[in-house]
Amino acid sequence: xxxxxxxxxxxxxxxxxxxxxxxxxxxxxxxxxxxxxxxxxxxxxxxxxxxxxxxxxxxxxxxxxxxxxxxxxxxxxxxxxxx
Numbered sequence: 001x002x003x004x005x006x007x008x009x010x011x012x013x014x015x016x017x018x019x020x021x022x023x024x025x026x027x028x029x030x031x032x033x034x035x036x037x038x039x040x041x042x043x044x045x046x047x048x049x050x051x052x053x054x055x056x057x058x059x060x061x062x063x064x065x066x067x068x069x070x071x072x073x074x075x076x077x078x079x080x081x082x083x
Contacts, residue, residue: 003052009073023063035061 023031035057042049049057053074060070068078 006052006056006073020063028061028063031061031063 039049039054039057056070056073059065060067065073067081071078071081
């Protein structure tokens with residue numbers, strides 16, 4: 001996903017953003033661990049995470065949006081990734 005698309009999504013989200021409850025320290029830690037684990041796996045396979053994807057992952061880890069929104073920003077269908 002290129003920077004222009006991400007920028008448009010961010011602008012639309014800011015205008016229509018619902019008020020989100022603060023995430024607990026436990027949830028923030030779980031998100032941080034998930035992002036770090038995913039990044040490590042990508043790099044262990046010999047790939048690099050793009051700066052744009054890194055930025056989105058950091059925003060997810062900080063609680064800016066939920067996992068469904070993260071997937072949608074990546075152009076992925078959230079229902080496919082449900083366990």
